[in-house]
Amino acid sequence: MKSIRILFFLFLTLPAFSQSADESAIKQIFDLALSNGKSYEMLHDLTINIGPRLSGSPGAAAAVEWSRHVMEQHGFDSVWLQPVMVPHWVRGQKEVGSIISKKIGTVSVNVCALGGSIGTGPSGIATGVVEVKSFDELKMLGAKGVQGKIVFFNRPMDPTKIDAFAAYGGAVDQRGGGAAQAVKYGAVAVLVRSMGLNQEEYPHTGGMRYAPDGNKIPALAISTKHADVLSKLLKEEKDLQFYLENHSVMLEDAPSFNVIGEIKGSEFPEEIILVGGHLDSWDLAQGAHDDGAGCVQAIEVLRLFNAMGIKPKHTIRAVMFMNEENGLRGGLKYAELAEKNKEKHIVAIESDRGGFTPRGFTMTAPKAVRDKIKNWRSLLEPYGLTDFDQEGGGADIGPLQRQGVPVMEFLPDSQRYFDYHHTREDTIDKVSKRELELGAASMAALVYLIDKYGLK
Amino acid sequence: MKSIRILFFLFLTLPAFSQSADESAIKQIFDLALSNGKSYEMLHDLTINIGPRLSGSPGAAAAVEWSRHVMEQHGFDSVWLQPVMVPHWVRGQKEVGSIISKKIGTVSVNVCALGGSIGTGPSGIATGVVEVKSFDELKMLGAKGVQGKIVFFNRPMDPTKIDAFAAYGGAVDQRGGGAAQAVKYGAVAVLVRSMGLNQEEYPHTGGMRYAPDGNKIPALAISTKHADVLSKLLKEEKDLQFYLENHSVMLEDAPSFNVIGEIKGSEFPEEIILVGGHLDSWDLAQGAHDDGAGCVQAIEVLRLFNAMGIKPKHTIRAVMFMNEENGLRGGLKYAELAEKNKEKHIVAIESDRGGFTPRGFTMTAPKAVRDKIKNWRSLLEPYGLTDFDQEGGGADIGPLQRQGVPVMEFLPDSQRYFDYHHTREDTIDKVSKRELELGAASMAALVYLIDKYGLK
Numbered sequence: 001m002k003s004i005r006i007l008f009f010l011f012l013t014l015p016a017f018s019q020s021a022d023e024s025a026i027k028q029i030f031d032l033a034l035s036n037g038k039s040y041e042m043l044h045d046l047t048i049n050i051g052p053r054l055s056g057s058p059g060a061a062a063a064v065e066w067s068r069h070v071m072e073q074h075g076f077d078s079v080w081l082q083p084v085m086v087p088h089w090v091r092g093q094k095e096v097g098s099i100i101s102k103k104i105g106t107v108s109v110n111v112c113a114l115g116g117s118i119g120t121g122p123s124g125i126a127t128g129v130v131e132v133k134s135f136d137e138l139k140m141l142g143a144k145g146v147q148g149k150i151v152f153f154n155r156p157m158d159p160t161k162i163d164a165f166a167a168y169g170g171a172v173d174q175r176g177g178g179a180a181q182a183v184k185y186g187a188v189a190v191l192v193r194s195m196g197l198n199q200e201e202y203p204h205t206g207g208m209r210y211a212p213d214g215n216k217i218p219a220l221a222i223s224t225k226h227a228d229v230l231s232k233l234l235k236e237e238k239d240l241q242f243y244l245e246n247h248s249v250m251l252e253d254a255p256s257f258n259v260i261g262e263i264k265g266s267e268f269p270e271e272i273i274l275v276g277g278h279l280d281s282w283d284l285a286q287g288a289h290d291d292g293a294g295c296v297q298a299i300e301v302l303r304l305f306n307a308m309g310i311k312p313k314h315t316i317r318a319v320m321f322m323n324e325e326n327g328l329r330g331g332l333k334y335a336e337l338a339e340k341n342k343e344k345h346i347v348a349i350e351s352d353r354g355g356f357t358p359r360g361f362t363m364t365a366p367k368a369v370r371d372k373i374k375n376w377r378s379l380l381e382p383y384g385l386t387d388f389d390q391e392g393g394g395a396d397i398g399p400l401q402r403q404g405v406p407v408m409e410f411l412p413d414s415q416r417y418f419d420y421h422h423t424r425e426d427t428i429d430k431v432s433k434r435e436l437e438l439g440a441a442s443m444a445a446l447v448y449l450i451d452k453y454g455l456k
Numbered sequence: 457m458k459s460i461r462i463l464f465f466l467f468l469t470l471p472a473f474s475q476s477a478d479e480s481a482i483k484q485i486f487d488l489a490l491s492n493g494k495s496y497e498m499l500h501d502l503t504i505n506i507g508p509r510l511s512g513s514p515g516a517a518a519a520v521e522w523s524r525h526v527m528e529q530h531g532f533d534s535v536w537l538q539p540v541m542v543p544h545w546v547r548g549q550k551e552v553g554s555i556i557s558k559k560i561g562t563v564s565v566n567v568c569a570l571g572g573s574i575g576t577g578p579s580g581i582a583t584g585v586v587e588v589k590s591f592d593e594l595k596m597l598g599a600k601g602v603q604g605k606i607v608f609f610n611r612p613m614d615p616t617k618i619d620a621f622a623a624y625g626g627a628v629d630q631r632g633g634g635a636a637q638a639v640k641y642g643a644v645a646v647l648v649r650s651m652g653l654n655q656e657e658y659p660h661t662g663g664m665r666y667a668p669d670g671n672k673i674p675a676l677a678i679s680t681k682h683a684d685v686l687s688k689l690l691k692e693e694k695d696l697q698f699y700l701e702n703h704s705v706m707l708e709d710a711p712s713f714n715v716i717g718e719i720k721g722s723e724f725p726e727e728i729i730l731v732g733g734h735l736d737s738w739d740l741a742q743g744a745h746d747d748g749a750g751c752v753q754a755i756e757v758l759r760l761f762n763a764m765g766i767k768p769k770h771t772i773r774a775v776m777f778m779n780e781e782n783g784l785r786g787g788l789k790y791a792e793l794a795e796k797n798k799e800k801h802i803v804a805i806e807s808d809r810g811g812f813t814p815r816g817f818t819m820t821a822p823k824a825v826r827d828k829i830k831n832w833r834s835l836l837e838p839y840g841l842t843d844f845d846q847e848g849g850g851a852d853i854g855p856l857q858r859q860g861v862p863v864m865e866f867l868p869d870s871q872r873y874f875d876y877h878h879t880r881e882d883t884i885d886k887v888s889k890r891e892l893e894l895g896a897a898s899m900a901a902l903v904y905l906i907d908k909y910g911l912k
Contacts, residue, residue, distance in 0.1 A: 031616040160487040162839055164890070198889055357813070357869050359840070383618055384815070384869075386842045413813050413840075413869065415890045433654055434620070434871045 022379055022452075026445045029304055030383060033441035038303060040433040042070060042296040043355070047286035047428040054115075054283040055323040056088030056254035063279050064257045067295070067320045071261030074303045076318075078264075081257040084333040086323040088254040089116055091283055092247030095220060096124065097191075099230055100241040107233075109226035110201060112284065113248040114175060114192065114208040115326045117219040124245030125150070125189050125218065131234055135173070135181050147186035150242050152234075153178045154193045154227055157418070164414040165353070168195055168421075172206070179219040180211040189218040189244060193227040196418050200224050204422045205282050207326045218246055258330045259320040263302055265451075267313040273447055274317050274348040275301045278324035278396050285426040289417065293355030293436055294394075295320050297410070300440035301447055312451045314346060321396035324352070328395060335399030346455050348401070349408045350394025351443060354420075355436040356412035360387030361446060365406030369455045373408075376449050385442055387411055406455060410443055478835055478908075482901045485760055486839060489897035494759060496889040498526060498752040499811070503742035503884040510571075510739040511779040512544030512710035519735050520713045523751065523776045527717030530759045532774075534720075537713040540789040542779040544710040545572055547739055548703030551676060552580065553647075555686055556697040563689075565682035566657060568740065569704040570631060570648065570664040571782045573675040580701030581606070581645050581674065587690055591629070591637050603642035606698050608690075609634045610649045610683055613874070620870040621809070624651055624877075628662070635675040636667040645674040645700060649683040652874050656680050660878045661738050663782045674702055714786045715776040719758055721907075723769040729903055730773050730804040731757045734780035734852050741882040745873065749811030749892055750850075751776050753866070756896035757903055768907045770802060777852035780808070784851060791855030802911050804857070805864045806850025807899060810876075811892040812868035816843030817902060821862030825911045829864075832905050841898055843867055862911060866899055 033039070050066055053059035064081065071079040097111035113119075130146055132138045133155040138146065153174035157167040171193075178190045194204035203221040210216045222230065233240055259279065265271060277294025281287020298318040305312060322330035338345065347365075363370055374388050393407025401407040412435070420426040489495070506522055509515035520537065527535040553567035569575075586602055588594045589611040594602065609630035613623040627649075634646045650660035659677040666672045678686065689696055715735065721727060733750025737743020754774040761768060778786035794801065803821075816836075819826055830844050849863025857863040868891070876882040 030618065034615045159490045159890070162486065162894075357871050415813050415894065416888050419888065432872050432875065434615070438618075438871065 022449065025448060026379055028308060029444045029448060030441040032304055032307060033300065033437045033444065034434065037300065037437040037440060039296045039300040039436050039440045042299060043288065043292050043431060043436065044428055046292050046296065047288045051286045052283045053279065053281050053287060054089070055086035055256060055280045055326060056251070057283065060256060060280055060322065064259055067259035067279060071299060071318065074299065075306055076261040076263055076302055079261040081259055082333065082337065083255060083257055084322055084329050085253040086256045086329045087327045088251040089326060090249055090251060092119060092249060096243065096245040097220065097222065098243040099233055100126065100243055101233060101237055103237055107229065109229065110203050110223040111191065111220045111244060112203040112205050113246040114219045114221055115205055115282065116208050116250065117246065117248050118216045119247045119249055120189070120218045120245050124243055126241055126243040127188060128239055129230070129234060129242045131231055138181055138185065141185070143185045146182065149187055150189045150191055150244070151178065151182035151187040152191045152230060154231055156193060157195060157197050159197055164197065164418050167197060168418060171195060175206050175221065176208055179208055179217055180214055183215050183217050187217060191220055191222050194221045194224050195421065196224050198224065198419060199228070202423050202425060205284055206422045218244065220244060220246060256322045258322050258334055260317060261299070261302060262315055262317040263305060263312055265313050265315040266311050269315050270344055271314045272317050272343060272345045273314050273450055274319055274345055274397070275443055275447060276319035276321055276348070276396060277351050278330065279320040280323050280325050282325055282422050284422065284424045286428060288426050288428045288431050289354035289420055290422065290426055291324065291352045293431060293439070294351035297351045297355070297436070297440040297443055301444045304444045310448070314451050316447060316451065324396050331396035331399050335403060338400065339403060345400060345405045347406045347408060347450055348393065348397040349410065349443060349446065350397050351410040351439065352394045353409065353412050353414065354417045355431045355439055356416060357435045358384050358438050358442040359413055360385050360411045361408050362390040362392035362411050363388070363406065363408045364391050364393050364401060369406050372455060379449065380445060383438065383442060383445070410439055412439055478905065481904060482835055484764060485900045485904060486897040488760055488763060489756065489893045489900065490890065493756065493893040493896060495752045495756040495892050495896045498755060499744065499748050499887060499892065500884055502748050502752065503744045507742045508739045509735065509737050509743060511542035511712060511736045511782060512707070513739065516712055516736055516778065520715055523715035523735060527755060527774065530755065531762060532717040532719055532758055535717040537715055538789065538793065539711060539713055540778055540785050541709040542712045542785045543783045544707040545782060546705055546707060548575060548705060552699065552701040553676065553678065554699040555689055556582065556699055557689060557693055559693055563685065565685065566659050566679040567647065567676045567700060568659040568661050569702040570675045570677055571661055571738065572664050572706065573702065573704050574672045575703045575705055576645070576674045576701050580699055582697055582699040583644060584695055585686070585690060585698045587687055594637055594641065597641070599641045602638065605643055606645045606647055606700070607634065607638035607643040608647045608686060610687055612649060613651060613653050615653055620653065620874050623653060624874060627651060631662050631677065632664055635664055635673055636670055639671050639673050643673060645676070647676055647678045650677045650680050651877065652680050654680065654875060655684070658879050658881060661740055662878045674700065676700060676702060712778045714778050714790055716773060717755070717758060718771055718773040719761060719768055721769050721771040722767050725771050726800055727770045728773050728799060728801045729770050729906055730775055730801055730853070731899055731903060732775035732777055732804070732852060733807050734786065735776040736779050736781050738781055738878050740878065740880045742884060744882050744884045744887050745810035745876055746878065746882055747780065747808045749887060749895070750807035753807045753811070753892070753896040753899055757900045760900045766904070770907050772903060772907065780852050787852035787855050791859060794856065795859055801856055801861045803862045803864060803906055804849065804853040805866065805899060805902065806853050807866040807895065808850045809865065809868055809870065810873045811887045811895055812872060813891045814840050814894050814898040815869050816841050816867045817864050818846040818848035818867050819844070819862065819864045820847050820849050820857060825862050828911060835905070836901060839894065839898060839901070866895060868895055
């Protein structure tokens with residue numbers, strides 16, 4: 001009777017075994033990440049002891065050595081550097097921005113050069129300002145309205161978008177392309193409303209691009225608070241003057257590196273599961289959320305596997321990409337070499353939306369792959385991972401995606417990201433240790449499932 | 457042909473009309489809260505211009521007047537005060553805590569009296585320390601191990617609980633009941649490890665209770681960082697001494713008020729939908745998350761209804777409860793009068809888990825009510841509200857729940873709450889404007905649906 005009972009019990013429970021084993025493994029991953037995780041300690045070290053690390057800067061070089069050292073210390077099977085030439089832009093001394101009003105005198109405002117901008121020269125630029133909300137409006141004004149002036153792009157991020165990245169996406173054309181558009185009509189500089197949702201004192205930097213065949217004019221961001229001040233004053237005094245001065249310069253391309261560490265797969269060593277973030281950050285702060293968080297989370301995935309004694313079937317590779325912020329050279333170089341060396345990536349997962357509390361993963365992949373991943377939802381939902389329906393990967397893995405690799409991005413809560421993004425405020429004190437650890441564990445849990453079941 | 461097409465179109469779309477109208481109304485609520493919300497402005501005013509507001513304090517009295525004024529200014533149909541006598545505990549001058557070691561000398565540590573604690577007297581207490589992790593361990597030590605000593609309760613919150621409130625729930629017995637237990641065995645004071653998940657410099661206060669028939673001994677919290685220091689030193693030097701000094705005193709009960717505002721229902725004025733938070737806060741900080749956030753969110757629900765011109769069918773009532781932190785007298789008084797006056801509450805919804813990004817709502821209600829609310833899930837999920845499966849209401853509405861009223865609590869993300877809870881760090885700069893606004897809109901959307909469809 002007893003043995004029959006046991007058999008019956010086995011029969012009943014066997015089909016559920018795998019789910020239960022996975023539940024247990026994922027719980028162990030989270031338990032370890034939350035009770036003895038290293039992601040916060042790593043991020044503290046990177047942000048406090050290295051800090052800003054724009055491509056080509058001494059900080060970036062130090063971060064490369066730091067990453068190699070950390071991954072070696074964690075005992076990954078191999079750690080190496082992948083050389084890549086990167087743009088080398090330097091901000092120079094602090095920018096100056098002033099509204100010069102006939103009515104109220106000179107009002108100092110907070111501005112910063114956008115990454116890639118040329119400088120004004122030491123004597124600065126003083127001229128009138130014309131405010132526009134869109135490229136269409138700029139075009140309607142034409143040379144007649146714009147010639148010799150500073151164009152002030154002042155369309156705010158839309159606060160009614162629930163996903164803050166959607167609000168960013170709806171405004172960032174002004175930052176990236178404003179100068180290239182305004183110069184067509186004879187503008188001498190552009191001021192762009194900072195990409196933030198709050199009234200803030202501090203400006204947000206970020207990448208901008210000149211047209212390959214166009215002239216170059218200085219491009220600066222103005223804080224949201226001061227953008228509102230300027231806009232208000234312009235309504236009262238259309239011909240007020242603005243003085244701006246910045247000393248940015250683009251130097252020769254500089255040598256740098258992607259930093260790569262991996263644990264070799266036991267069954268399919270040639271099949272790679274990539275987790276990554278970008279090591280470079282803007283020069284105004286520590287790059288804690290953007291993207292120190294993503295880097296340490298990627299390293300933590302491999303460290304958790306090692307610490308738990310999980311021998312992955314596939315090769316798990318952590319990649320610290322260089323130069324996401326102003327060139328994407330690291331991502332391009334990585335994909336170029338992957339193709340050349342016939343490397344097979346079964347998936348590439350980036351974390352580049354900050355170290356906030358987990359909400360899910362985005363994915364751009366064939367339907368069969370997406371369906372397989374969505375089938376794991378019940379295993380991941382207990383950890384707050386409920387959103388698997390958005391498209392997307394990360395910028396650095398875009399070049400891999402174009403080679404047909406399925407890509408995913410860790411999707412944390414978006415609400416606070418643009419309070420800090422590309423500003424002096426992106427510092428370690430804005431990172432919650434638990435939120436960071438939950439993100440690392442979320443990525444490790446996903447990698448665990450992909451490694452165990454594959455994506456075919 | 458054309459008219460047939462239109463009829464066919466109407467026929468197809470009519471059944472979906474209600475869903476679509478609700479979608480649209482909820483989108484309008486969120487749009488308004490995010491583009492022209494007042495919750496953050498209100499919270500800024502309350503925290504900066506009033507600040508701490510422990511029951512019986514001048515801050516609490518000012519907060520009562522503030523709430524009345526704000527709700528009157530927003531044009532609610534009626535605003536009134538509900539008198540209630542509250543405990544009046546005063547911390548007195550700053551506490552002193554020192555480890556006195558023969559090996560390393562005196563080490564100053566950060567402690568604070570728990571709310572309700574008696575004082576040590578001006579000469580303080582200096583004696584040995586015995587560390588325990590649980591009441592069972594205390595009992596095993598008995599009078600022999602404890603007599604004349606300070607009992608140091610040092611069981612940490614469990615970091616592997618994904619819900620930080622579960623981690624809190626697993627440790628807070630030490631704070632609430634530690635003194636009452638330790639005094640049975642002759643302890644002269646208790647030190648309780650702060651209720652926080654991080655290594656922090658600052659202690660967390662919070663309520664504690666003596667047994668009605670027991671002696672009273674001083675009860676203080678020690679910062680998590682210093683709890684670890686003390687524990688480590690105790691392992692090396694079992695007979696080290698600890699000096700503590702606090703000057704707390706319980707005064708006579710003081711008069712105070714719940715503050716209530718409402719919009720009268722057009723069809724069922726006698727049926728009340730209650731939204732609330734608690735107006736009192738601990739004395740160490742501004743009470744931004746606990747529970748200024750809940751108060752302004754409740755007020756914002758009614759303000760949004762007014763601003764959008766929504767005339768509710770049921771009466772919508774915002775209640776600022778007094779004395780949640782150390783007595784619950786406001787909640788008890790409110791329920792007592794509701795019963796006496798035969799008021800009918802169809803639901804009571806509290807916000808008292810901080811102004812963080814929305815995740816869902818808890819509920820304790822009959823199954824039919826829960827099912828009805830869960831049926832609205834597809835309308836709320838686009839706003840990050842995905843968790844409707846947890847039991848619970850808020851402390852202040854517990855007395856209503858015991859009268860049979862369905863209760864709910866707004867459920868924001870829990871990860872950062874205990875970084876600030878009951879500490880000097882619970883300040884307005886820890887509140888994200890957008891997260892706060894999303895919470896207010898979430899509550900307004902829920903109230904909109906309950907008002908429109910009822911809960912029967």
